Amino acid sequence: MRFLQPLGWLLALLLPLIVVLHFQKQQVVEKKVSYLRIWDQVIQEIEGAKSRKINRYLLLLLQLLIGLFIVVAFARPIWVSDFQGEKVTVALDCSMSMQSEEQDYSRFEKAKQELENYLKEMPQNVKIDLVLLKSTSKVILKDAGKNEVKEKINTINCTNEILDMEKAVDVLSSASCPIIVISDKELPFGDRQIHIGGSLENLGITSGVYDYYSQTALCRVKNYCSKSQTVVLQMKDEQGRREVQKLDIPPFAEVDANWTYISPETKILEFSIQESDMLPVDNTFLLPMGKEYQKKILLVGDDYYLEKALSSIPYINVEKRKQINHQNQKYDLIIMQKDYQAERDFSKNNVWYLIPPEEKIVEEKVGQAEPIILSNLLTKNLDLSNYSGEYETIIAENDEEVLMTAMGEPLIVMGNNKEGKYLYSALKWHNSSLPLLPQFPILVENIINCFFTRDDNQYQSGDYLYPIEGRKMKIVGPTGSKETLEKVPLILDTPGIYQITIDDDPVQSLIVNPPSGILCNEAKITEEMLSNNKETNFTGNIKLPSSVGLMKGIVMLVLVLLVVEWQVFKGEN
């Protein structure tokens, strides 16, 4: 038998108090009587005096037993059976919620302690695969011995990442042995669960956005508790101006707070929850607004209409060049007139080709056509009926997505390669009425938004930052630590502002925020995935070290003892 909260045994120090109180209550009281002979006759007739003394001690014994069982219940006992097997996979949750602090210890520290205790129960020759569960769950030890695992877990730190359930199931599905999951969450996979900590008493900011058109900042706060919470949310800009809002958040609900008339000159907005909770890391959220955090778009060549349309989009930073050249600057999107293979190789960026390469063009058409938008990415606020002008139809490869068609032929296609996204558009708007329509800038904005799946330069803890080959990239983290990026991608873990330098020139600032929750892709886990996983794992004659919570049984025992004590007490009087 082991105890999940050994500190509960400290309550045993109160047990002597029961004995003291009992004897103080039972202390012999001296009473004067006028005639003892009658009492002598009474005493002679009472032969049961001794048995009553036994009852008295029985009462004390029962009280001590009740006290002891309550102490044991507080220590949360579990019964652990012996492990019989050769190999086991241990999945240790090191996602953000494991940083929650309970009784001066984080859940991750407790989890490590639990794992160490669990290892003690296992035979010496057992082989262990150690998997860390986070946004990109991975196996960090393969066929390791107990001591090796013990040494390794001492070097592991808890991350600020979200737990991606789909990836965790993917990683664990490759395990061919029983899986023990140590987590503070109720996870549907694994053959044995070791649950750490109680309910999560936390409030966290899950997202923040700024609408450049209405100059409104929006912040979303989630209540992870089972009770309603009142939270004071503060918004602060880099100049120290601050505003607060009070929100009442129902249990497990998300509530939005918004601030209007935010100056567009503001560079960074900081949202913060003023109340302290178990998980402080998600109480602060940085919302980048300044130019240095806006998407950088390079327009190569002349296109008057497109240039005007781009300039109407407030949240992008457009640079125009006649020709692309080798520079250190990194762009989020390059808009090109032609498919220059050399530039494409160089850019390694998202590219929008206004003129598709010849091999992609099927035929050139002139006439009136009604472009039909197929992709959801382009439908926003867009109506292109009665389009009239020149257009080309292009060939869409199998791995390319057709965003717009005319007369059943592709007009805009989008693809993805290792350098980034690319888009071919065959609308020749110079020879059409499209640039004069109010829909044109909306179409341009929607096409640009197709390249970016996330708003602005916001990153979440756990996102990867890939180095550019041949460039000496350095990154300065929010704590001031400097790291060089070479070949291996860097995981952005600590929330805050990162500064990237290439060849010692500052290139870009990144904002990393805590993840928007504690679990993601939960809905993608299907019963089929879990059952397939189990079918592959449960082979061979394996008996896992099983644990059974004994607390409920002990509480029942306490109740029974209370009833017995009451009966004994009643019998005495």
Place this chain on the structure above:
Amino acid sequence: MQHFLQEIENIVLSARKRLIKGPVGNKKSRGYGASHDFHGHRLYMPGDDIRKIDWKSYARTEDFYIREYTAERQMQVNIILDKSASMDFGEPNKWHMAQMVALGLSYLTLKQMDILSVFTLGDRLEVIREQMKGKKFFPELVPMIEKTVPDGCINIKSIMEWDRLGSGITFIISDFFVQDLAHVLDYLCSRGQEVVILQLLSPQELDPNYEKELKLVDIETGETRFIYLDKKTKELYQEKIRFFLEECKNLCECRDIKYVFCTTDTSPAAVVARGAGVV
């Protein structure tokens, strides 16, 4: 005190039996004497006082008859007050009650011009004041009784060592937590005393309100006993005390002794009235 004396003012102490000895007084005696209470005639015997011959009877019968009259004697009231430590017990206190009852009886005795002797009974019988007659003694007697402090054990047999008991009523005020009561009662009866037993107990002695583990200490002897007092034990004790009281009552009744039992929460005037035989 004033109120108490007013309450008992109308009570009269009287002996149920005729007095057999003592000085001439105003209470009927068993013998013949010179009172005006005519008793009867008898034939003249040689040696009789010829002044008592009823000459009118001689004229009718030609025999000498003597006229006889009932004798009148002085009644003596003895009050024996138990001053053992066991009397200083209970709420209301037994000793306080016994003092009041003793004073009440003394007042009645002195008021009706009988002879009063007051004793205290501890390990021996002690005289507080003897042969008092008339109300003038009462103010003297009050502080004497009030100053007496209950202490020590009781030796009821010491009553038998006292041979100066006059003919009359003897009140014994006590809790009678003694063993040789029967002998003493026999002795008093044999001395022609009309004995009245006034047994006083506190409510706590009848129904002890203690609980759980107790160390019982005898007030008189200092002896100790350990007992675990629960409901059943209490019931057993109550049964025993009832039996003890019944025994005392039987001892008195079989000797034609007036027995009065009172708890200390009774009014002292009521106890005096019952002792005097009024109720």
